[in-house]
Amino acid sequence: MLEVDKIDVSYGEVPALRQVSLRVEKGTIVSIAGANGAGKSTLLKTIVGYLTPRSGVVRLNGETISGLPAYQIARKRIALVPEGRGLFSDMTVEENLALGAYSVPDRGVIAKRRAWVYELFPRLSERSAQVSGTLSGGEQQLLAIGRGLMSGPEILMLDEPSLGVMPSFVDRIFEVLGEIRKSGTTILLVEQNVDRSLRMADYAYILQTGEVVLEGKGEALLKNDMVRHAFLGLA
Ligand SMILES: Nc1ncnc2c1ncn2[C@@H]1O[C@H](COP(=O)(O)OP(=O)(O)O)[C@@H](O)[C@H]1O
Ligand SMILES: [Mg+2]
Structure with missing residues (x-):
């Protein structure tokens, strides 16, 4: 189980995450949804050790991993598929x-x-x-x-996998995530495509300007008024 416990992360003096906590249970798909600039990528970069929290802790199966260098965290079977894909x-x-x-x-x-x-x-x-x-x-x-x-990986994290992908192909990407989960891999999914990612998620968190403002089962959040207004453009 991956556990993020009240982390604060800043770029220089500028705070990007404030007291962010979340849990990713083994074998589930957890989504982090939120607008551009909410801090989603910052959260993933902190989990893999590219950034270090100012306070708070990240634990994997009970062991503290925040503060370890990224190459050591990579050996603990956490993989990040970065935004922009990072292919050669x-x-x-x-x-x-x-x-x-x-x-x-x-x-x-x-x-x-x-x-x-x-x-x-x-x-x-x-x-x-x-x-x-x-x-x-x-x-x-x-x-x-x-x-x-x-x-x-035991945990596969994906940063905006639907970005820059033709709409007709986005379905395939989400289908694939379902198949990967079936194989036993835990998934932490970050998406601006709030509708799709909440539909897919066992549990989800909504991030807004660096803070978790809502959390719950994906299906429940889809019915939440704030989510419907702010992210789905529904009345
Ligand atoms: N390398 C950086 N240096 C300074 N500020 C950054 C950097 N990367 C991101 N930020 C800022 O941190 C906040 C969160 O960014 P980010 O985590 O990329 O959001 P998201 O992935 O949700 O779009 C934004 O205000 C962004 O401008
Ligand atoms: Mg991002």
């Missing part, structure tokens, strides 16, 4: 996937995972020798997710 555009699909498994010593394990990723994403399998920069936005997002899976 001159490298092929296959090479990008291999990079996701750089810390995995066992070639057999790597081969098995690659086969699973190609089974999840037949499109990538067909394009395994293609340079990733020439893939569509949606295909690149699938590749970024595939690369995250290659490390064998």
